[in-house]
Amino acid sequence: MNIDTFMWILARVSGLGATAALGISLLTGLALRSAVLDWLATNRAVRATHEFTALLWIPLGLFHVVFLLLDSNVRNMLRPVDFVVPFQAGFGALPLGLGTLSLDLIVVVAVTGWLRRRIHAAAWRWIHRLSYVACALVFLHALLGGSDFSSPQVSAITWSAAAVLLVLSLARVAWGRLSAGDSRELRQEPEPAGRAPAPRRDGGAPPRGDYTARASERRR
Amino acid sequence: MRGVPAWALKGGAVCLTVLATWASAGYIGGHVKDRSAPLRPSLHPETGQVTLGPAVRTTTSAPVTESNIS
Numbered sequence: 001m002n003i004d005t006f007m008w009i010l011a012r013v014s015g016l017g018a019t020a021a022l023g024i025s026l027l028t029g030l031a032l033r034s035a036v037l038d039w040l041a042t043n044r045a046v047r048a049t050h051e052f053t054a055l056l057w058i059p060l061g062l063f064h065v066v067f068l069l070l071d072s073n074v075r076n077m078l079r080p081v082d083f084v085v086p087f088q089a090g091f092g093a094l095p096l097g098l099g100t101l102s103l104d105l106i107v108v109v110a111v112t113g114w115l116r117r118r119i120h121a122a123a124w125r126w127i128h129r130l131s132y133v134a135c136a137l138v139f140l141h142a143l144l145g146g147s148d149f150s151s152p153q154v155s156a157i158t159w160s161a162a163a164v165l166l167v168l169s170l171a172r173v174a175w176g177r178l179s180a181g182d183s184r185e186l187r188q189e190p191e192p193a194g195r196a197p198a199p200r201r202d203g204g205a206p207p208r209g210d211y212t213a214r215a216s217e218r219r220r
Numbered sequence: 221m222r223g224v225p226a227w228a229l230k231g232g233a234v235c236l237t238v239l240a241t242w243a244s245a246g247y248i249g250g251h252v253k254d255r256s257a258p259l260r261p262s263l264h265p266e267t268g269q270v271t272l273g274p275a276v277r278t279t280t281s282a283p284v285t286e287s288n289i290s
Contacts (some may be wrong), residue, residue: 005252012248017241045226052230068276083253092259147254153247 004071011074012147014155018060018144022106023051023161026135030168034175054110061106077168095145101134101139132169 028050031037037046065083068074077098082089086104087097109131116124139162148154224232 001250009245009248009252013241013245016244017237017250020240021233021237024236028229028233041223041226041229045223045229049229049233050225053233056233060237060241075268121227147259148244148248148251150249150254151251214288 004073007067007071011064011071014060014063015142015146016148018057018064019138019158020161021053021057021060023165024136025050025057026165028053028079029131029171030165031122034168034172035169049197051113054113054204057155058110061103065103092145095141098137099141099145102134102141104138105134109134135165 030044031046032043032050069080077091078089082096083100086100087093089096109128112124112127129213142158144151148157
């Protein structure tokens with residue numbers, strides 16, 4: 001095995017590893033608002049895990065790019081700028097461009113995540129929602145360009161994980177936020193006495209799908 | 221219910237990522253050259269021969285390089 005083949009293998013391995021870590025990041029991010037992991041852990045623990053997963057998918061994603069750049073076969077077909085500017089490559093423009101675009105979006109989401117305290121809450125929220133688009137683009141990039149997605153073993157796992165994440169994302173869009181009071185209601189636990197739902201920091205209207213508000217209306 | 225602590229969730233995320241990466245390495249190590257990879261160089265589907273344009277002349281010399289499925 002020559003060095004180029006070795007780099008090619010490492011690029012594929014790190015690409016699949018980054019996809020798995022990104023899936024975990026998306027799942028924990030969805031769980032923060034949809035309470036889908038409420039049975040497992042508190043929101044604080046899920047949030048800590050969601051932020052921690054950046055330490056997993058960012059290095060693996062960077063390794064994916066670096067190992068491709070170290071493969072001379074890839075270097076002969078692609079320029080370094082093709083890893084930053086999407087849809088300019090002379091080879092596999094669409095699948096590679098989708099990967100480049102997702103990389104750009106992920107960089108924006110990650111950087112604004114670290115600068116969250118300096119950004120207006122509403123602006124940060126809309127930028128962070130780009131992560132859904134980025135994850136969809138990563139999947140399409142892997143589907144259209146990935147060397148291993150044609151195998152039944154790999155595609156069975158990745159399609160299943162993508163389907164779960166898609167259903168949770170659609171549920172998040174359709175039903176919005178599931179508050180802590182709501183999850184208590186689902187478990188049929190009493191609300192703590194004298195404890196009102198926390199107001200939104202940006203002072204806006206209650207979020208769409210706030211089950212606590214709906215429960216209050218039902219009790220009236 | 222207090223639930224699973226954050227350190228355990230983080231450990232689980234690390235384990236899942238390592239497991240996925242390790243399994244990927246195992247699979248890719250056994251399938252280095254995939255005939256159905258979408259971005260492989262175009263080859264004749266049955267003979268495995270490169271489709272040459274009219275301006276390219278063939279040779280009987282031994283190959284000095286390899287494609288991803290040769």
